[in-house]
Amino acid sequence: MGGALLTQWVKAVEADFTILDPFLDQQPEGARLLKKVEDLGDEQFDLLIVAIKPQMIDEILPAYKNVLASDGAIASIAAGCSVQRLKKALPGFPVVRIMPNLPSAIGAGVAGLYASEDAGKTHKDGVQELMEAAGTAVWVGEEDMLDRVTAVAGSGPGYVFEIARAYIEAAQELGFSAEQARDLVMGTLNGSIQMVLETGDDPENLRNSVTSKNGTTEAGLNALNGDGSLTKLLKSTTEAAYKRAVELR
Template identity: 50%
Template sequence: MNSSTPHKSKGQESKGDSETIAPDASAVQVLMLGCGSMGSALLTQWRNVDGFAFTVVSPSGLRQFPDTVTQARSPEDLSGKRFDVIVIGLKPQMIANVLPDYLEFLAPRGLYLSLAAGFSITSLMAVTRSRSVARIMPNLPVSLGKGVSGLYGAEDLNQEHRALINSLMASTGHALWVSGEDALDRVTAIAGSGPGYAFEFARAWTGAAQALGFSEEQSRALVLKTVQGAVEMALNTDATLDELRDRVTSKNGTTHAGLSALNNDEQLDNLLSNTLQAAYARAVELR
């Protein structure tokens, strides 16, 4: 594997459509096998990290990628090439059938990096015949560099591979190495599925604002800007969430009245606990 340590973002200079970009032979060569919504979200940030070059396998040949990303349609298009990393962005049920056709393109001491939910490290090692395997469980805000991802590697994954993964994931937001696949499933229940919970809560909050007489546009702005400001406050202080809540809650005031309705008899606490347990149970079923 290339010995350089890529970590800086590339410049955002605009490149003309007719400009040919020469391949960087010194870059860490990454093959993305499958590039669905999550793979595309990651690639949005990864392609701006210095020291990496990306090739995406898109069988239809119809996908539009930036001019810095090479596109291939089949193993035949990769003849004679070797990659330092193969990112597995396939659906779990496709991995055993499709991945073997691409094993020959991984360079010696290369890394398999999987985005597939429910496909274990043990299963990956069986298909790849390699112990250099790791898994990422990201969420969609990685496309903005604001994602939260869980990371887990095979027990003897070397430090070079861990550093390489860290270099890529630093561009996507917050990433947490966990100690096992059960912990990865719990990260999935909390953060991987988390944007869905946030959007659903904001949807209900926006609907309630409309019921108070505001337009849909006004309600959306009131709710999302309030959430944005509250999150920024929490991220920029060491105060606990309890303390922050209490700072904006006057006894017998409007916030107190609203919170009493929101979490009467700990109904919100119980609802969120049930939400995470349901998502975690489903993640376990998919193993």
């Protein structure tokens, strides 16, 4: 995810980026690559962006205690990992938590943002600029809401890709080749999403305008969600992801 964001940042944000990754071999375009924190010497930075797994933070972050300038801040994309835990691992700095999603890689991401009380306008504006370079950004006023953003938007592309995959599989079952099924399904998803966004109309109204009385869509929709099972499934999907985010705090 960090790499995906970086591809957009180096194109759109005027800043110098240094990546610290012990395992990465190829230098990312537009950024400097170092292997370990000791390679920084006494260099200091405005922002430390934490893009490692939440489970690694307590172990890795303390070694970064000297890399931030006194007015610097931590920004973390780690799912769940709370401001409190980040501040415990690296005390003394404001924290902005970011929950991005994968379409950031093509500048079409949606990110949730939450700032600790001691974060200043410069810190918040800086992180907002980064995330707007990768799509859109929405601030939330309570930290718990960021874990809810994770369940809806952070993990969301995973649900959408899985729905698309299953829809393509169903089209193939109806007799289309893999390529035809992909074109039909992805074209239908894309056109329908564009229509919601461009008209501003409610998905429910648009659904009704496709559905002729006693027609084919009605038959399909009855099988899809006639008993509300799809609605229930999506509620349990987001609830399960939120529960996991809470466990990662």
